[in-house]
Amino acid sequence: MSLYSAGVEYGIHCLLFLTDEKGDGREASVRALAELQGVPQELLAKVFTKLAKANLVVATEGVRGGFKLARPADEITVLDIVRAIDGHKSIFECREIRGRCAVFEGSAPDWAVSGTCSIHSVMLTAQKRMEEALAQQTVLDLARRVGRKAPPAFNEEVIRWMDNRRDGKTSASGSNG
Numbered sequence: 001m002s003l004y005s006a007g008v009e010y011g012i013h014c015l016l017f018l019t020d021e022k023g024d025g026r027e028a029s030v031r032a033l034a035e036l037q038g039v040p041q042e043l044l045a046k047v048f049t050k051l052a053k054a055n056l057v058v059a060t061e062g063v064r065g066g067f068k069l070a071r072p073a074d075e076i077t078v079l080d081i082v083r084a085i086d087g088h089k090s091i092f093e094c095r096e097i098r099g100r101c102a103v104f105e106g107s108a109p110d111w112a113v114s115g116t117c118s119i120h121s122v123m124l125t126a127q128k129r130m131e132e133a134l135a136q137q138t139v140l141d142l143a144r145r146v147g148r149k150a151p152p153a154f155n156e157e158v159i160r161w162m163d164n165r166r167d168g169k170t171s172a173s174g175s176n177g
Contacts, residue, residue, distance in 0.1 A: 007047045007085045010039050014047070015081065015139045017162075018057070019073040020155055021147025023140050029066035032165040036158070047085055054084030064166045073143060079134035091130065092123035 014033045019025050030048050034041035048067055051057045056076055057067040069076065094117050099108035116124075147155065 003089060003091055004082055005086050007043060007050075008082050010037070010044055011047045011051060011081050011085050012078065012139075012142070013037055014044065015051075015056070015069065015073075015076065016143050016146060017158065018067065018069050019139055019143050021140075021144045023073045023143070025069050025073070026159070026162070027060045027064075027066045027068040028162050029165070032066070032162055035165070036161065050085050051081070054080065056080060056084055066166075069139070073140035074138050076139045077135045078137045078139075078142070079131055081139075082134060091127050092120065094120035094123075 014028075014037070017026075017028060017033060017036065028036075030045050031041055033039075034044045048057060052059065052067070052070075055070050058070045060066055060068055096113070096117065098117055098119075099113040101108065101112070104112065
């Protein structure tokens, strides 16, 4: 079982399509983003509601409206996206097993249960480090990684595909989807 929901993955991918490796923004509808990535539109609509509530995206008006980033891509961290969609999740829930040792016969001594549980302490440190790592990565960082990996024509093909959807066309010529 994963810690974060599929909505987090969908949200991150969508925000990558709303920018490029230069940090230039673009807008797209939830419908187009769902179709582009093959993800459920209903779920993506809920994700965008959460992203908008967290001021990570803003709705654009008009016939060709959709969403765009609410602030520059280098100011939106992966942790911002995770928290907007899934809230604050702990990776561990201490169940205070240390006080249940059979040797204690139902009455744990103070030394066994005082202070933070050693196991919980390790997990709190892990959580802090994971969140620090997510906070250090921005949408622009990820877009640049994708830009280095993808062939140069990919970005142009995505833009053409999305423009065709905005213009009411249902397929882009020369596009593989």
